[in-house]
Amino acid sequence: MSSIISVSQLSKTYASGLHALKRIDLEIRRGEIFALLGPNGAGKTTLIGTICGIVRPTEGRVLVDGHDIGTDFRAARSLIGLVPQELTTDAFETVWATVSFSRGLFGKPPAPAHIERVLKDLSLWEKKDSKIMTLSGGMKRRVLIAKALSHEPQVLFLDEPTAGVDVSLRRDMWALVRRLRETGVTIILTTHYIEEAEEMADRVGVISKGEIILVEDKTELMRKLGKKQLTLQLAQPLDSVPPGLEAYRLELAKGGTELTYTYDAQSERTGVTTLLQQLNGAGIVPTDLHTTQSSLEDIFVSLVKESHA
Incomplete structure (x- = not known):
C-alpha cells in the first residue's frame, strides 16, 4: 500500500532548548486509520502541527501525497483537514456560516450539498442556523470536525477528538471515522483513550520524549507483545x-x-x-x-x- 504522508528525519527544537521531536521517520499508508499514542508532552501535537505546516521544523522533510509541506505548502495543506484539541471558532457565527467559510479558505467554490451532507453526518443539520456560542461542548467539537471536512480533504488529523465528550458522542464519532475511511480518507488520530485506538486503528505508533519508539499493525502488536x-x-x-x-x-x-x-x-x-x-x-x-x-x-x-x- 502506498504512503500518503512521508516524514523523514523530522526534528523540532524550540528556543528554550526543548527537543520536541527527534529525527522522526514515519510513513502513513493511504486509506488507513493510524493511531498515534503517547503520554502528555511526548510530542504528538508538535508532530501533527509540523506535518500540517503549522509548526516549522528545525530539520527534516514532510511530503503529503508527494507535495513538500515546506516548499509546496498550498498544495500539501489543501489535502489535509485538521481537528485541533482547542475549541477555537467564532462564537457569533452560525454553524452553516463557519463551516462554509472554512471551505472558502482553501479556495474551494461553494458546495451547499457537500456542507449539508457533512452537517447531517455529524448530526448538526438541525443546528445549522444556531450560533456557535449556544452549542454544547460536544456540539462545538462536531463543528470543528465539520470545518475540517468542509474542503473535502484526503487526510484528516484528529487531535484528541473525543476529549471531554460523553461516551455516546464518542461512539458516534468512531462511526463517522469509519465511514470516512470507507470513502478513502486517511485518518491520523491522537488519543489518550487507548480503547479508541484499540477499537478503530489499523496501525499504532507510540511516541515518547519526541521519538517514535514503535510502529506496528495493531493486531500484530497485540500478538507479539500481548x-x-x-x-x-x-x-x-x-x-x-x-x-x-x-x-x-x-x-x-x-x-x-x-x-x-x-x-x-x-x-x-x-x-x-x-x-x-x-x-x-x-x-x-x-x-x-x-x-x-x-x-x-x-x-x-x-x-x-x-x-x-
Whole structure:
C-alpha cells in the first residue's frame, strides 16, 4: 500500500532548548486509520502541527501525497483537514456560516450539498442556523470536525477528538471515522483513550520524549507483545506449586485454590497443553478455567516505561 504522508528525519527544537521531536521517520499508508499514542508532552501535537505546516521544523522533510509541506505548502495543506484539541471558532457565527467559510479558505467554490451532507453526518443539520456560542461542548467539537471536512480533504488529523465528550458522542464519532475511511480518507488520530485506538486503528505508533519508539499493525502488536493468563480453579487447595512446574512461573492464590499461568503468543501453542498434561500427571484436576488477555493499554504502558528506563 502506498504512503500518503512521508516524514523523514523530522526534528523540532524550540528556543528554550526543548527537543520536541527527534529525527522522526514515519510513513502513513493511504486509506488507513493510524493511531498515534503517547503520554502528555511526548510530542504528538508538535508532530501533527509540523506535518500540517503549522509548526516549522528545525530539520527534516514532510511530503503529503508527494507535495513538500515546506516548499509546496498550498498544495500539501489543501489535502489535509485538521481537528485541533482547542475549541477555537467564532462564537457569533452560525454553524452553516463557519463551516462554509472554512471551505472558502482553501479556495474551494461553494458546495451547499457537500456542507449539508457533512452537517447531517455529524448530526448538526438541525443546528445549522444556531450560533456557535449556544452549542454544547460536544456540539462545538462536531463543528470543528465539520470545518475540517468542509474542503473535502484526503487526510484528516484528529487531535484528541473525543476529549471531554460523553461516551455516546464518542461512539458516534468512531462511526463517522469509519465511514470516512470507507470513502478513502486517511485518518491520523491522537488519543489518550487507548480503547479508541484499540477499537478503530489499523496501525499504532507510540511516541515518547519526541521519538517514535514503535510502529506496528495493531493486531500484530497485540500478538507479539500481548500477554495472556490462564487461571485454573482447583478442587483441592495446594500448599505450594508442585515440583517440576517451576519453569511455568505459576502463581498460587485464593488459599491455594487458584493457579495462574502467564504466557505470550510464542509459548501459547505448546505451553498450555504441556502444562495441563503435567498437572493431570500430578493429580491436580481443575474444576474450571478461564483466560484473559492484556489490552493495548497494558502494552502501551509497558512500552513507555521501557523507553523511560
